[in-house]
Amino acid sequence: MLKTRVITAIVGICIAIGAITYGGLLYNGLVALLTIVGWREFLVMMKRRKIELPYVWGYPAVIMVMGCLLAGAYTTALTAVVVLYLLLGVYYTFSARSNELTAIAYGCLGFTYTVSGMAALILLRDHTVYEVFRLSFIPTSPGVYYLWLLLLCTWASDTFAYFAGRLWGKRKIVPRISPNKTLEGFIGGFIGCICTGLLYAFIAGIAVHDGIAIGALVGVAAPLGDLFESKLKRDSGVKDSGVLLPGHGGVLDRFDSLLFAAPLTLVYLLV
Template sequence: MLIKRVGSGIAGISFLIAIVYAGSLPFFLLSALLTVVGAVEYHRLLPSKEDDNQLLLPALSLTFIFALYFSARLSSGLILAALVLFLSFFLLYILQIINFSYEGILLKLPVRFFGLIYLGGGFFFLSLLRDFSAAPLAQARALWFVLIATWASDTGAYFVGRALGRKKLAPKISPNKTIAGALGGLMLSLLLVSIYTLILGIFRPLWIPLAFLLAAVSILGDLFASCLKRDAGADDTGEIIPGHGGVLDRFDSLLFSAPSAYFLFLFLL
């Protein structure tokens, strides 16, 4: 299990580096792909999905993230086309969910529309961070700052928790997470963010509390995804990433830390 986890991690990071520096559009397309796969996994977790078309939420999520991308970058005509396409899928989705019946609407509508914002909106912030232009975090540095802070928190929590973890962090939500693991993740995040910014020559004392905050938010994102899985009676959201599970298993922390980081960077820089 550990060998698979490390091996897929190395392969994934190598691929990610290539995509990040291939350009804004290739990276956005990767974000869109992750959104679609995440939407498929999210749909599997839903409590009442038997009367849904399983392709509608992925299609709606895809049009949502493209509408966001067009509105941020392209001409008004393409923005209008994207919005029309999105609203068409939106209407189709509503009709599919309610199935011309009021039964279950209070459950069906909120959980599906939350998934739309959670996934389409969350993954879009990765593209915004990749294109962040304010010094000293321009040229994808903002994205790497967040990735390092988040994944260092995950990695530190995993290994320190296995070695030293005794007292559970949230036993009803995620029995394997420990307080020692969470502290280990926070410390590793501070260390690696400091090393990263020192190597680039952009270290500031501000990065220390910021890395701590992002690591803490990533833990909340991980616990939130665990809540979704526990409520659905699932251990993992998928098996697409060897040793890690599904897209939501791997990116759950980033879906919280990326939006938080983007607005913090806007405010601070």
């Protein structure tokens, strides 16, 4: 199992480095594909809970929104999401099924959860988006710099939390959801994120306050994303969300922290 995890991790890191460095259609296409797989994993977990989500609009909606993002039509993608939710409201209003609202609500939750996080990863990599960001200093190829800052802080959160929890962990946070998560581990992960953001800012030459701020945001959002997905799996009675990544589970297992941290990072850079 350990050997499989290591091999998968090495292959994944190599693919990530290549895709992020090259960007464009390669990177966006990979993120779009992962989004579709993540949506499918969410549907399967909900099905295990006897919640039948609307497959008819789900896949086409995900493909349509990610397609707009692939084409750089960000306004169209946002418009499509708003129109989709309005149409679902109209559909529910005239539906004769009493339990339709439950399916629509869970469907919208899963759609927002998977698509918004992945969409943020696409927007953060796009250099042209930074023209509207209110940053004190924008380096050359800002998408690469800030995306790696997000990724490194997210990985630091998990790594520092693990070791801090192993060394000093005593107070369980949410034992029903994740028995191994401790307050000491969370604090260690949070401090590790800030230190990583600060160090990365010095090395990459970006604004120090951006490194610290994004590190702090990720230090809170990443563990929350992890706990959210853990509760989804526990409620669905599954160990992993999928089997796409041998030894690591599915897309939601590997991107759970980023699905919370990426949108928050994007909002920080925008405002």
